[in-house]
Amino acid sequence: MPQKYHLETFGCQMNERDTEILAGMLEELGYQPTENERDADIIILNTCCVRETAENKVWGRIGELTHTKSRNPEVILGICGCMTQQVEVAEKIRQKAPHMDLIFGTHNIHQLPDLIQRVKTSKKAVLEVWEREGEIVENLPTRREDGLKAFITIMYGCNNFCTYCIVPYVRGRERSRLIPDIKAEITQLAREGYKEITLLGQNVNSYGKDLEPRVEFADLLWELNKIGDIYRLRFTSSHPKDLSDRLIEAMAGAEKVCEHIHLPVQAGSNRVLKAMNRNYTREHYLELIHKLREAVPQIAITTDLIVGFPGETDQDFRDTMDLLERVRYDAAYTFVYNKRSGTPAADLADQVPDEVKKARIQELITLQNSISLAKNREEIGQRVEVLVEGPSKTNESKLTGRTRSNKVVVFTGNPDLKGKLATVSIDDAKTWHLEGKLI
Numbered sequence: 043m044p045q046k047y048h049l050e051t052f053g054c055q056m057n058e059r060d061t062e063i064l065a066g067m068l069e070e071l072g073y074q075p076t077e078n079e080r081d082a083d084i085i086i087l088n089t090c091c092v093r094e095t096a097e098n099k100v101w102g103r104i105g106e107l108t109h110t111k112s113r114n115p116e117v118i119l120g121i122c123g124c125m126t127q128q129v130e131v132a133e134k135i136r137q138k139a140p141h142m143d144l145i146f147g148t149h150n151i152h153q154l155p156d157l158i159q160r161v162k163t164s165k166k167a168v169l170e171v172w173e174r175e176g177e178i179v180e181n182l183p184t185r186r187e188d189g190l191k192a193f194i195t196i197m198y199g200c201n202n203f204c205t206y207c208i209v210p211y212v213r214g215r216e217r218s219r220l221i222p223d224i225k226a227e228i229t230q231l232a233r234e235g236y237k238e239i240t241l242l243g244q245n246v247n248s249y250g251k252d253l254e255p256r257v258e259f260a261d262l263l264w265e266l267n268k269i270g271d272i273y274r275l276r277f278t279s280s281h282p283k284d285l286s287d288r289l290i291e292a293m294a295g296a297e298k299v300c301e302h303i304h305l306p307v308q309a310g311s312n313r314v315l316k317a318m319n320r321n322y323t324r325e326h327y328l329e330l331i332h333k334l335r336e337a338v339p340q341i342a343i344t345t346d347l348i349v350g351f352p353g354e355t356d357q358d359f360r361d362t363m364d365l366l367e368r369v370r371y372d373a374a375y376t377f378v379y380n381k382r383s384g385t386p387a388a389d390l391a392d393q394v395p396d397e398v399k400k401a402r403i404q405e406l407i408t409l410q411n412s413i414s415l416a417k418n419r420e421e422i423g424q425r426v427e428v429l430v431e432g433p434s435k436t437n438e439s440k441l442t443g444r445t446r447s448n449k450v451v452v453f454t455g456n457p458d459l460k461g462k463l464a465t466v467s468i469d470d471a472k473t474w475h476l477e478g479k480l481i
Contacts, residue, residue, distance in 0.1 A: 053090025
């Protein structure tokens with residue numbers, strides 16, 4: 043009987059992309075996927091440490107796997123990702139969870155086949171975490187679940203060191219892939235029938251700054267725009283300080299680049315932005331929003347917001363609420379600040395009380411939801427292009443897909459439309475999706 047693997051992913055799209063590579067390597071070794079961990083010969087947790095809730099979930103799963111090991115002593119239990127890239131955390135896992143056979147980090151996932159062999163040969167736990175990033179390893183095998191949309195990592199790491207963020211410490215410094223390597227990967231995906239590509243990086247706007255000769259993210263977009271059979275190009279995430287006029291021009295002129303940008307602002311107060319080390323002001327951010335909407339009138343803008351950063355006053359919070367009213371985001375991912383060990387903000391004085399943070403986040407969410415609904419209602423009566431993804435998860439009698447502005451649309455249609463572009467007339471709007479009729 044072939045051996046089976048079970049992977050669990052916590053965190054962002056970068057983690058999801060890493061999991062696709064882990065799956066590809068395991069299948070090259072002859073393993074087959076299984077959703078049932080009881081059937082698995084190897085189980086790997088791909089972890090996140092950006093949010094405390096994600097890390098707590100991982101510790102819970104580590105505890106649950108004790109029973110898995112007791113039931114099947116031969117199963118290999120592994121853990122990797124951002125959480126284990128913190129050397130002190132990896133060592134803590136080794137000491138407190140001796141049932142975990144394999145511990146590795148973000149910089150050396152390409153070593154997985156060798157690490158598995160070491161576990162099998164030595165019959166001992168293996169801890170292998172590189173403290174520094176190495177060279178980018180190209181052409182790693184990949185197993186993707188979706189045959190329509192694909193994530194492509196264009197760069198690794200982050201140089202920004204926002205005071206609340208652990209990412210630069212666990213993902214390393216910025217390293218850009220070469221344009222020919224990215225283009226070759228996407229060209230192959232186009233041959234396989236993929237229609238939508240999302241370019242990934244902690245800060246895609248700084249793509250190419252480390253290359254010689256130096257290139258810009260806009261150059262990459264123009265080059266990828268030439269690839270046939272790809273309908274849409276998306277990217278995430280963007281840092282406001284690196285959003286150039288050339289990039290805005292590419293968004294306006296490259297027909298495959300979608301009319302959507304995720305532009306995290308984090309706070310609306312200049313004082314808080316400075317404390318966060320975001321390296322832009324409220325005024326500069328609002329100027330960028332104006333430029334984007336001037337160049338791409340139909341653009342949808344989404345963002346990230348943190349409430350309760352250390353020292354945030356009532357006036358600082360009012361500045362953030364005012365920014366929401368001015369920008370009128372299509373959607374926002376909202377977070378309550380929590381300490382991340384190893385970040386400068388964790389040691390700041392004047393931490394905001396939990397009850398204040400909870401009240402502020404609820405007020406912010408209420409305002410943003412009302413704006414999101416109003417923005418969606420503006421779509422009623424419009425005809426939109428939808429890339430059909432298949433049956434709706436909430437109503438299998440209907441289809442679902444996304445507009446170029448990344449809004450979910452639910453409508454009635456033939457399942458054979460999956461993977462195709464359809465025109466839908468919008469006749470209703472909810473906070474999180476649009477509803478319409480196929481034309």
